[in-house]
Amino acid sequence: xxxxxxxxADKPSVFHLFSKPxxxxxxxxxxxxxxxxxxxxxxxxxxxxxxxxxGGLNLLAWVTTLYVASAVLGSIFVAMRPRGTGLRTVYAAxxxxxxxxxxxxxxxxxxxVVLLGRAVQGFGAGTLAGLAYAFIRFAYPEPLWRKAxxxxxxxxxxxxxxxxxxGGVFSSGSAWRHAFLLLVPxxxxxxxxxxxxxxxxxxxxxxxxxxxxxxxxxxxxVLLVSLAGTIEVTTTKALLIAAAIVAVAGMLxxxxxxxxxxxxxxxxxxxxxxxxxxxxxxxxxxxxTSDIYIPYFLQALHGVTPLMSGYLxxxxxxxxTFAAFFSGTLSGRAAGVAIVVGCVIEAVTTASLAxxxxxxxxxxxxxxxxPAVIGMFMMGFGVGLGWAHLVAKVLKLVENAExxxxxxxISTVQSLGSAFGAALSGVIVNSAGLVQPGGIAGTxxxxxWLYVLMALPGLIAVxxxxxxxxxxxxxxx
Numbered sequence: 001x002x003x004x005x006x007x008x009a010d011k012p013s014v015f016h017l018f019s020k021p022x023x024x025x026x027x028x029x030x031x032x033x034x035x036x037x038x039x040x041x042x043x044x045x046x047x048x049x050x051x052x053x054x055g056g057l058n059l060l061a062w063v064t065t066l067y068v069a070s071a072v073l074g075s076i077f078v079a080m081r082p083r084g085t086g087l088r089t090v091y092a093a094x095x096x097x098x099x100x101x102x103x104x105x106x107x108x109x110x111x112x113v114v115l116l117g118r119a120v121q122g123f124g125a126g127t128l129a130g131l132a133y134a135f136i137r138f139a140y141p142e143p144l145w146r147k148a149x150x151x152x153x154x155x156x157x158x159x160x161x162x163x164x165x166x167g168g169v170f171s172s173g174s175a176w177r178h179a180f181l182l183l184v185p186x187x188x189x190x191x192x193x194x195x196x197x198x199x200x201x202x203x204x205x206x207x208x209x210x211x212x213x214x215x216x217x218x219x220x221x222v223l224l225v226s227l228a229g230t231i232e233v234t235t236t237k238a239l240l241i242a243a244a245i246v247a248v249a250g251m252l253x254x255x256x257x258x259x260x261x262x263x264x265x266x267x268x269x270x271x272x273x274x275x276x277x278x279x280x281x282x283x284x285x286x287x288x289t290s291d292i293y294i295p296y297f298l299q300a301l302h303g304v305t306p307l308m309s310g311y312l313x314x315x316x317x318x319x320x321t322f323a324a325f326f327s328g329t330l331s332g333r334a335a336g337v338a339i340v341v342g343c344v345i346e347a348v349t350t351a352s353l354a355x356x357x358x359x360x361x362x363x364x365x366x367x368x369x370x371p372a373v374i375g376m377f378m379m380g381f382g383v384g385l386g387w388a389h390l391v392a393k394v395l396k397l398v399e400n401a402e403x404x405x406x407x408x409x410i411s412t413v414q415s416l417g418s419a420f421g422a423a424l425s426g427v428i429v430n431s432a433g434l435v436q437p438g439g440i441a442g443t444x445x446x447x448x449w450l451y452v453l454m455a456l457p458g459l460i461a462v463x464x465x466x467x468x469x470x471x472x473x474x475x476x477x
Contacts, residue, residue, distance in 0.1 A: 041163020056111020
């Protein structure tokens with residue numbers, strides 16, 4: 001019996017991913033996800049330093065917006081790459097493109113050049129992140145698919161904690177250039193190692209043309225909603241979100257009626273289980289992204305210092321990571337139950353923040369602050385409890401010929417959920433009094449309504465997850 005056969009026969013563990021035969025692939029695939037996630041948070045932290053050094057404040061919002069939109073395009077490229085192009089080749093190209101984008105950012109003398117670098121960097125990072133899911137079925141035996149998804153989920157959670165911390169190291173003067181420059185040799189090294197460390201992957205995709213119209217409309221939606229998340233004027237923000245919804249809805253309308261699809265079969269029909277899996281993932285991320293206002297509420301309402309508020313907010317990510325490893329041992333019906341329970345936990349704890357976080361607690365009374373902190377941890381815990389199982393369901397529900405599309409869609413749904421969550425949160429807090437009337441009363445109102453309303457998408461996630469509680473039928477290959 002070979003090492004891989006033994007892993008398949010034994011009770012699978014996340015530690016099997018680091019066994020001798022699988023370690024190279026795990027390091028490469030996990031490394032790609034890490035680059036995407038950590039760089040997202042590092043650059044968000046050093047962006048003010050870039051503006052202070054080279055100017056371009058009016059373009060600041062696009063530093064993140066272009067990165068996210070380009071990353072979505074990169075993940076789509078994994079599925080839409082030219083026929084005969086192997087995944088190892090795509091990985092090497094993605095790593096080199098990421099390194100090139102980092103180099104452009106490092107030497108930029110103006111903000112437009114930084115934006116060019118961020119667009120190039122985002123495409124490479126999105127490609128690497130999308131490949132992590134696309135490679136799962138080639139790199140690991142099926143019993144470890146869910147474990148690999150658990151690892152990737154944990155990486156996202158940990159990156160939320162360490163990304164801003166690393167960004168802070170490079171936030172003074174022109175040190176921000178080093179944050180990009182250090183990534184250049186890393187990208188080259190990953191590209192060089194890809195043919196050696198990654199397994200061969202058969203190109204078993206179905207033949208078809210690139211769905212250009214759907215891609216354009218999806219990117220328009222991502223750009224619009226990402227831009228909305230950076231606009232302060234509530235009316236403008238709401239209009240941008242509405243336009244983004246129209247663009248995405250139009251893409252889904254065309255997708256449903258087209259023979260030339262961007263998404264896997266059934267992904268836009270709620271009667272199909274794969275569509276309900278994606279819906280659950282999307283709504284979970286929409287709710288979770290409301291945590292972007294937690295540091296402000298902790299400082300303004302609970303008298304918490306900026307440094308401590310950052311550490312406390314990291315509990316959301318820690319909850320995701322802890323739950324991911326906790327639920328990684330579950331399988332079958334227990335995994336389906338974990339998805340439902342996770343959705344319920346996220347919805348309930350998000351609503352609890354409308355009581356405990358949205359409170360005038362200038363004295364930092366623990367009777368109020370501790371329940372709020374627990375709610376923050378459990379908010380992330382709920383997502384982490386079911387995320388890896390949702391990923392595993394996607395991979396099992398689609399045919400081999402559409403696995404790459406399904407994998408790319410996971411990254412796309414993740415980006416869309418986060419972008420819509422951030423934008424909707426901004427509309428809610430501004431409409432509920434954060435700026436006008438402002439002050440303690442306005443902040444309490446903003447926090448209350450943010451977490452009351454953002455718990456509602458959580459109910460959609462609960463409803464969708466209830467239809468996924470039984471193990472998915474195996475598809476005929």
